[in-house]
Amino acid sequence: MTTTTRTTDARTGLRSVAEVLLARRGAVYLPARDGSGPVSPDVLAGVTLLEADLLDRGYVLSAPLREALTVGGPTAMTAAGRTLLADIDRALGADREHTPLFRKFPGSTPHDTTVFYVERVLALLTQHPRQPCVLCEGEGTVHAVSPCAHLVCRRCFDGSDFAACPICHRALSADDPFLLPAPPRAGAGRHGALPERLRVLALGGDMADRQHAAREETGRLLGRTAALSPQDADDLEALLEVCGRAGLDWLPAALPGRETKARVLAWLLRAPGTRAAVLPEVAARLDTATDILRLLIVWSGGDPGLVEVPRLAPVPRPVRRALLGALDALDPALAVADMRRHRALWVPAAHALHPFEYADRFPRAALAVAALRNTRLSHDRFGDTLRTAAEPLTTVDTGGDRPRVRTWGGRVETALAEGDHRRATALLTQRPGELLRRLDHLLRLAGEDTGPVLSALPAAATRVSPAVLLSALGALRSRRQPSGERVFFPKGPQAKAYLADDEREIPAGHAVEAAITTLTEEVLRRAAALGPLDVAVVDADLDGIVAPFAERTASRALVTLPRGSERPLTPGRTLRLFLHWMESEESGDTDLDLSLALFNGAWEHIGTCDYTRLRHTGAVHSGDRTSAPAPDGASEFLDLDLDELERAGVRYAVAAVFSYNDVPFDELPEAFAGFMVRDEPGDKGPVFDPRTVEQRFDLTSAAKSSVPLVLDIPGRTMRWLDVVQGVSGTHHAVHRHVELLAVLGRSLTGLFTSGARVELGELAVWQAAARATTVLLRHSDGSVTPYRRRADEDALAFAGRIGAPEHDPSAGDIGQDPARIGAAFLVRGDVPLPAGCPVYALHPAGLDAAVVRLLTASDVVNSLAHGGPTAD
Structure with missing residues (x-):
């Protein structure tokens, strides 16, 4: 079976709808065909060849899909097979x-x-x-x-x-x-073990089924409260085209994710032919001033996170009037407070909307902009109109020549600056998200008088998004044993980590523990609100996978692994890192370098393996490629023998990619990296074997360096960092940055092992304990430990007991009655589950999205938004 190739644009990562559904659901959709008549021997032979090609890539055909491919003639089967292989090759980097x-x-x-x-x-x-x-x-x-x-x-x-x-x-x-x-390379064509990510491809149905599946996936993405990852955002764009603008029955009345809302509403407005029809739907979903600003930025081709802001594009008059109408419907005091948070962006945005031109029609919108700009109000028609609009508002004063607005944020900052934690807490209860974000500050400010803060916390916790709830919980847990160092991931177009000394005082220990209990109980309450279950299955190996709630800068990757997650490496096998890039005429000769920095247990540098040193004990580099012209580009590889590295005294190995001549990654037509886990030693087998690829990710940011992962050699684990390191100048090489890499590796490893990030394994146990009568904890060796909730046991106590040696052997096992399983949280989807069962699996394996409800890690987190009203 031959494959077709296509150009991949790594800067966008855009996928076709077929690729989106293949990646998200493991499903293949085929045109409806008449299944009558004998199957051609040519078709059977072609399907057999297709199966072999797919196995070489780590995929297997399900029986229904194989049967569906045999229906019709060889031309249809060949076309479907070539398209499928091309889509898979693109995902793996094998194209x-x-x-x-x-x-x-x-x-x-x-x-x-x-x-x-x-x-x-x-x-x-x-x-x-x-x-x-x-x-x-x-x-x-x-x-x-x-x-x-x-x-x-x-x-x-x-x-x-x-x-x-x-x-x-x-x-x-x-x-x-x-x-x-x-x-020819020795051993080519020989294969060892199947990859961990092995997936059984299911038959999704025909094109009508694909439409339905696309709408389902769209609904899940639109239901997210947190910002979408770049890959999810790209997938949403492809899925929206399937949903269409003609009928909006797929569009929810409420869009909880602010950035997602801006993407969808801007997409609705882009088509001039349907713009008039969708304008009322767009305006009805704008309920803050920042919603309007985000929409304007995305309309102009910018980022809804307000990070990359372009020059604002012209706004048609009907759209302008609709946006001003939405702004006019807001309380001017709240609108002004919102606008002041992004004043530098709102000033040109207000100019694009021309609010004063419509002051008679939208006076409150004009008043908000006048307060933002500190506009002088003369005694003329315009000034009188704004004064009249301000008369019923107690927070807006137009007695002078300029409008004055008393904002909530100013009162909070004043209370904090004066050390009045009681007044600050009373104000912050009006905005629960801010209260939780400032919880550590309030507890420190309160000293021993933490009663008002802790009393306000339970009610506030019920109204925040899952991301805010879990973030506050993790931040408080890390205060139990302060490390003396703080790690920040500031909002921006790149995943940069900043380190600083932690000079904060430590809050009272009893208050920290009380707040942790309150937040944990809120997680359990929300989980319980999802409904009771008989049996839940949880894989113990989910420990180490971080629960995602800030994916804005996550790399587009083959396996979605949240930043900070730790996964075991298969012992006794060779780890091969790979890098591929292609330069453009604009970028000229571009030299990317795959590099490795090696450290001992104290994070002291003991060696490197890169273009300056092609061999180190246990590591071999494939050589330096200094240009990557189209169409082939260039590749570099780095082989790691973990046993030999351990014998050489290496504890940590930090992988990095540097742009030697300082060309940003996003200026390249394509750039991606990843790793393979190989059975063939040395030069046996192909250099790039798609079957052995376990992870592949794009290099798409404006950075000139990337630090994707750190390996714990004796522990045989890989921690996914997915961050960039700031570099300047040219002639970048890993030996110039070993000190920074050591600090980065040590600090991030410390952060992610401190409890500062809630792990998916914890979240799975909490959900299972809150909902299920019986929890089956599955271990890496396949054994299962059952736990049954006791009559007088609350969810918090039950969750604390799951994983302990004490269990209930009579509670059963997975194989006794799979139909009783109501939810599952797995590393591999190799558990028999009933139809409709919601299941998270890092590697879905043979799970069929048409039978069970496949969840992503973000879906697991977002499910907590349905346990009660939420607000950011």
């Missing part, structure tokens, strides 16, 4: 050529990088045409290569091994005589 500098890598990687470098320099500086080679003294062996024109000895440098110029490592013309055919 690109992956050729390392040393094509016989790792066997042919030089053992002495210095000697290799000296030989290259000698050849560059002293080699002359039509003269004997300066290295081997051979005659007639020195020739210029194209297009760099470096003089290369064909005896000293093996053209069957080098995939680029041996001197400058830039790509050569494909027809250059130096490039000799490479011998």
Whole structure:
């Protein structure tokens, strides 16, 4: 079965609807066909070949899908198979050529990088045409290569091994005589274990079923309270096109995610033909001034998080009137307070809306903008109109020549500055989200008088979003044993981590514990509101996976793993990191470098493996590619022998990607990296084996460095960091940044092991304990420990007992009666489940989205929004 290739734009990560549903549901949708008549032998042979090709990529056909592919002629089957393989190859990164500098890598990687470098320099500086080679003294062996024109000895440098110029490592013309055919790699075609991410592809149905599935996925994304990840945002854009603008029965009356709301409403307004029809629906969903601002920014092509703000695009008059009408419906005091938070953005936004032009029609909107701009009110028609609008409002004073607004935020800041925690708490109860965000500050300010704060907390906790609730809970837990260091992930277009000394006082211990209990009980209350269950299954191995609630800068990845999550590595197998990129004419020659920094248990640097040192004990680099012209681009690899690294005293290995010549990743047509887990040692098997790919992620930010992961070598674990490191200048190399990488690795590892981030395993146990009569805890060896809720046991006590040695053997196991299972939280979807059962599985495996309700990690978090009214 041959595959088709296409250009991937790593800067957007856009996928077709078929790819979206394949990735999110593991489902394939085929045109409806008549199933009557015998099956052609050619079709059966083609499906068999397709199955083999899919297995080579870590996918398996389900029986219904295989049968559906056999219906119809060979042309239809071939088209469906090619499309499916192309979609999978794009997701894995297998739609690109992956050729390392040393094509016989790792066997042919030089053992002495210095000697290799000296030989290259000698050849560059002293080699002359039509003269004997300066290295081997051979005659007639020195020739210029194209297009760099470096003089290369064909005896000293093996053209069957080098995939680029041996001197400058830039790509050569494909027809250059130096490039000799490479011998086939030993062991090619042999396969070891199947990947952890193995997935059974299900038959989703026909095109009508695809429409229904697209609407279901759209509804889930629109129901999220937190900001969408870049991949989810791209998927939503593709799904919206399927939903269409003609009928809006798919559009919820309330859109809880503020940034998602801006995306959807801007999308609705983009089509001029339906704009008039959708304007009332758009205006009805704008209930804050920032909603209007976000909509204007997204309308202009910017980011709804108000991070990347373009010049505002012109706004048509009907849209302008609708937005001013929404602003006019707000309390001017609340609108002004909202607008002042983003004053620099609102000033040009107000100019684009022309509110004073419509002062007679929308006087409260004009009043809010006048207060924001501190506009002088003359005694004319305009000023009188605004004064009349302000008369019934107690928070707006127009007695002077300028409108004055008494804002809630100013009163809160005054109370905090004066140390009046009681007054501050009373004010913050009006906005529960702010109370929880400032909870640590209030407890410190209160000293021993924490009663008012703790009394206000239960009611406030019921009204916040899951992200705010879990964030506050994690932040308080980390105060039990302060590390003396704070880690910040400020809002921005890139996932940057900032470190600072923690100079805060420690709140009273009893208050911290009381607040933690209150917040945990609120999580349990919300979970219980989802309804009772008979049996819930929880995988103990979910511990270490962080519950996501801030995914705005998460990388687009094959396996969605929240930042900070830790996963075990399979012992005894080779870990191969890979990097691929392609430069554009605008970016010119672009050199990305795959690098590894090695540290001991005290985070002291003990070695590197990158283009400056191609071999380190237990690590081998594939060689430095210094250009990546289209269409093939360039690839680098790095093999890790974990056992050998451990014997060499390595505790931590930090992987990094640097842009050597300072070209930002987002200026490249494509750039992605990832890792494979291989059974074949050394140079056995293909260099890039799609079957062994366990993770693949895009490099799409404006950064020039990326730190995707850190490995704990003795612990055989991988922690997913997915952050960028700020660099400046050019000639970036890992040895220049080892101190910063050590601080970053140590600090982030400390943060994510401190309890500052609620883990998905905890959340699963809390949900199970709050809802189920029996909880089955499944362990990595396949054994199951059952726990049954006692008659007098509340959810908090039951949750605390799950995982303890004391259990109830008579509670049963998974295999006794799968129909009793009402929810499951799994690492692998290999548990028999009843139809309609909601299930989270990091690796869905054989779970069919048409049978069970597949949940993402974000869905698990977002389900807590339905346990009561929420507010940010």
